[in-house]
Amino acid sequence: xxxxxxxxxxLSIASLATSECPPAETIAPCVCKNSxxxxxxxLVCDGPQVTDLKRIFGANLNNTEGEDYAHFGELNITNTAIxxxxxxxxxxxxxxxISIMNNQMLSTVDAHAFANFATLKILDVLDVIxxxxxxxxxxxxxxxxxxxxxxxxxxxxxxxxEIPDNAFSENHHLFxxxxxxxxxxxxxxxxxVQLKNVTxxxxxxxxxxxxxxxxxTFNETNPxxxxxxxxxxxxxxxxxxVNFFDxxxxxxxxxxxxxxxxETLKESIFKPFIxxxxxxxxxxxxxDLICDCGLKWIIDHRNVTExxxxxxxxxxxxxxxxxxxxPEDFGTCS
Numbered sequence: 001x002x003x004x005x006x007x008x009x010x011l012s013i014a015s016l017a018t019s020e021c022p023p024a025e026t027i028a029p030c031v032c033k034n035s036x037x038x039x040x041x042x043l044v045c046d047g048p049q050v051t052d053l054k055r056i057f058g059a060n061l062n063n064t065e066g067e068d069y070a071h072f073g074e075l076n077i078t079n080t081a082i083x084x085x086x087x088x089x090x091x092x093x094x095x096x097x098i099s100i101m102n103n104q105m106l107s108t109v110d111a112h113a114f115a116n117f118a119t120l121k122i123l124d125v126l127d128v129i130x131x132x133x134x135x136x137x138x139x140x141x142x143x144x145x146x147x148x149x150x151x152x153x154x155x156x157x158x159x160x161x162e163i164p165d166n167a168f169s170e171n172h173h174l175f176x177x178x179x180x181x182x183x184x185x186x187x188x189x190x191x192x193v194q195l196k197n198v199t200x201x202x203x204x205x206x207x208x209x210x211x212x213x214x215x216x217t218f219n220e221t222n223p224x225x226x227x228x229x230x231x232x233x234x235x236x237x238x239x240x241x242v243n244f245f246d247x248x249x250x251x252x253x254x255x256x257x258x259x260x261x262x263e264t265l266k267e268s269i270f271k272p273f274i275x276x277x278x279x280x281x282x283x284x285x286x287x288d289l290i291c292d293c294g295l296k297w298i299i300d301h302r303n304v305t306e307x308x309x310x311x312x313x314x315x316x317x318x319x320x321x322x323x324x325x326x327p328e329d330f331g332t333c334s
Contacts, residue, residue: 027056040073040096050080057091070094081105087112111142141167144174152176162186163203169194175224178202185234187215196222202229209234211244218253226253231286235260240269252280258311259286264294271297274308285311291322293333298322 021032021041030045045056070092077100087110141164144153153174165188168174175197184206192201196219208230218226235257262284273279289295291314298305302323312322
């Protein structure tokens with residue numbers, strides 16, 4: 001099963017000591033080099049002769065004398081013949097960043113593979129091709145749910161088609177979630193509700209066409225300001241279902257739905273949303289809004305909506321901002 005995986009794991013640099021290269025034979029066929037970005041040594045594992053990470057990191061490296069041999073700036077694993085990344089594959093080694101790229105034989109990553117990295121800060125998973133295991137939404141979200149500290153996670157170009165119900169049900173530590181450039185059409189119910197410290201949920205450049213019941217419900221105890229990005233999807237006026245958000249929440253989030261296909265905001269759905277404490281602002285730039293009677297309710301509640309609705313350009317009125325219109329500009333509305 002062919003796969004292309006690029007995985008970047010960044011650790012708190014304050015927790016790392018200075019390092020030195022271990023004896024060459026203990027890490028072969030990997031080699032130790034000066035780090036390009038950090039004042040520490042780095043390991044490079046490149047080529048099909050690299051087949052077993054556990055042998056290198058779990059046995060050889062752990063048996064070397066000197067604690068400094070377990071501390072490195074970077075680990076680059078490219079073009080190898082590894083087939084899996086198992087729990088404990090890295091032994092006691094500590095890295096500031098890990099890059100796993102272009103390993104065509106790689107098919108599985110254990111959900112606990114990075115569970116022991118207590119100072120993990122950033123996890124980026126990019127561009128997986130032709131891998132049922134790695135593009136399985138359940139597998140990917142299980143991996144994230146075992147991460148321990150506050151982290152920033154990106155799933156970019158993985159081919160996943162949905163965000164499952166309760167996707168982040170086991171992890172309260174994520175503070176930035178970016179899921180971009182996937183053919184995702186569905187956000188599951190309560191996908192993000194367990195994220196108690198999240199500040200950004202970025203779902204830009206997917207194929208989302210449906211915002212279901214409670215799919216954008218967030219944790220009421222979250223003390224952070226929240227930004228939800230839905231730019232460049234397939235959203236239309238009919239994409240938003242009744243109660244797609246929690247009407248009783250006071251999360252006061254900013255929403256971006258720029259560059260979609262939204263022509264109107266249905267009063268029955270958006271009026272309760274916009275007039276509630278759930279939303280702070282909604283940015284609508286790049287949508288061809290039709291400012292007819294269907295949007296007159298926005299002007300009727302101008303005292304609230306003018307501060308919350310941003311970039312509301314009327315495509316049928318020479319891209320005039322809706323708040324530059326008067327009630328009579330909408331014609332006779334029943």
